[in-house]
Amino acid sequence: MSLLEVNEIFGPTIQGEGKLVGTPSIFIRLGKCNFRCEGFSVEYETPSGIKKCSCDSYYAVDMAFKDQWQKMTAQDVIKDVLQLEPNYKIDIVITGGEPLLYWKNEEFQNLLKHYVENNYKVTIETNSSLNIDLSETYQKQILFSMSVKLSNSLEPLKKRININTLTKIINETDGSYLKFVIDEDFKEQASKEIKELTAQLPKVDVYLMPMGDTAKQINENSEAVINLSIENGYKYCDRLHIRVWDNKRGV
Numbered sequence: 001m002s003l004l005e006v007n008e009i010f011g012p013t014i015q016g017e018g019k020l021v022g023t024p025s026i027f028i029r030l031g032k033c034n035f036r037c038e039g040f041s042v043e044y045e046t047p048s049g050i051k052k053c054s055c056d057s058y059y060a061v062d063m064a065f066k067d068q069w070q071k072m073t074a075q076d077v078i079k080d081v082l083q084l085e086p087n088y089k090i091d092i093v094i095t096g097g098e099p100l101l102y103w104k105n106e107e108f109q110n111l112l113k114h115y116v117e118n119n120y121k122v123t124i125e126t127n128s129s130l131n132i133d134l135s136e137t138y139q140k141q142i143l144f145s146m147s148v149k150l151s152n153s154l155e156p157l158k159k160r161i162n163i164n165t166l167t168k169i170i171n172e173t174d175g176s177y178l179k180f181v182i183d184e185d186f187k188e189q190a191s192k193e194i195k196e197l198t199a200q201l202p203k204v205d206v207y208l209m210p211m212g213d214t215a216k217q218i219n220e221n222s223e224a225v226i227n228l229s230i231e232n233g234y235k236y237c238d239r240l241h242i243r244v245w246d247n248k249r250g251v
């Protein structure tokens with residue numbers, strides 16, 4: 001049996017960004033990603049002391065951290081989440097890394113099926129670059145929060161944009177949306193790339209969020225991102241967890 005590699009399970013906390021911002025949620029973060037997004041320029045050191053650069057979730061991306069990931073079945077995850085659940089039905093957010101790397105994994109499907117069929121709202125946070133099938137009813141009830149990567153990630157275009165997967169998710173699920181983190185310097189190029197992308201897709205909500213690891217940086221970028229949202233008919237979304245906790249992990 002192929003197991004899930006779980007980087008962390010934490011909560012209850014609030015969903016800090018996207019359509020369900022502010023909603024009490026428990027997060028399940030899976031290890032592994034098909035990208036590195038070196039353009040996001042977060043410097044870090046691997047457990048063996050090698051200096052590298054990736055995104056702020058590097059500890060769930062770089063296989064150098066895999067000894068810190070726990071191999072679990074769906075039942076193991078469900079049991080751990082249960083310990084954290086409050087006395088109401090809380091949302092479940094599956095994030096990474098890139099969770100869709102596990103799409104063909106039976107344990108991953110068992111996990112999704114369990115939560116959807118027990119009436120939890122499930123969000124998958126994904127870069128949406130991988131091919132998936134959405135043939136099961138429970139799969140169509142998942143909310144996909146699609147952080148499609150733009151050129152500032154420094155990933156190649158062919159790898160980061162998967163029109164088939166995006167179209168399938170938009171057409172076959174209810175309310176799935178695109179979100180982009182933008183800073184002032186990249187906003188013109190971002191605007192161009194988002195327009196080119198959405199022109200190839202069915203109608204979909206677009207959320208723009210300000211880049212930054214601290215409340216100060218978020219403040220500095222937010223006005224430009226609000227203006228960009230207004231100009232294009234996109235939705236501005238804050239990054240509440242960073243405003244409140246900066247980039248502290250596990251809250």
Ligand code: SF4
Binds near residue numbers: 034055098
């Ligand atoms: S796709 Fe997301 S998790 Fe993966 S490297 Fe890029 S920003 Fe990080």
